[in-house]
Amino acid sequence: MPRMVGRAKRLAVPEELRSSALAPRHLSLLAYLLFDGPMTVNELAGRLEVAPATVSLMVGDLDKKGILERTSDPADRRRTIVSITEARRPAIEDWLGQSARAWRTALAPLTDAERALFTSTLAAYERALSDPEDAT
Template sequence: MVQIMGRMFRGMKGRRAHEEAEELIGLVKAAGLGPRHVPVLIGLVLNGPVPVGVLARHMALSPATVSQLVGELQRGGFVDRRPDERDRRRMIVSLHEERRALVERFAWRRLRPLRMTLEALGPAEREHFLHGWRTLVEMMERAGNDDPLCGGVSRGA
């Protein structure tokens, strides 16, 4: 298992993927943003344009947290917010057109191996694979919450 995880991490840090990520990460840093903002961008690639509440559900974060992240991303020029045409009280979040292509390339390059893996598995194997990953994440969150050295893991912040 350790060898497999090592190979997976090396693959994620490949030279081409690293060079491609430098531009986006550089823009994120230049806007005064950080790594915690990138999952919102990937969430918008996968689910957008969407209301903040829907994005929050997809990310398993609180709407307040996602709203804050979206506000920061909007100030940084990465996302746009516009009123929902059907319900003017709701705001629809989408990737800013000038950043869309870069963010999409970044997201799809990282998600491609996972998509290929899921497509290669049969329905029962896919179910077991996803169950294993959910269990791993839950155990990591539990360990983070219980370990004072890890500082805890907050799902809502």
């Protein structure tokens, strides 16, 4: 597991994004927006398990750098939707997509039951890290 995490962390940031000084906290935010699509600050905060104010600061920073954009929700103008800008999407897809492609390659030969076992095992591992008493 440490070797996998180390390799994932060494994925080279695309040249056009290097000057943006992306920190590890930005990676999860960008991955959610890339793979799950545009969402609100509150939705991002829930997924990242941080306060909405923290996400707002990150979104504001990435908006100024031209990586993210904020638009009004057409269904409710009081809500703001966050998404990756079209100009930066290809670089982010190429960069973060490496990990997604690796997972698809690794999981492809497994049966549905084997994939379910694998993902439930990873979820149990995550729970055990966050709450050791929940691991039983």
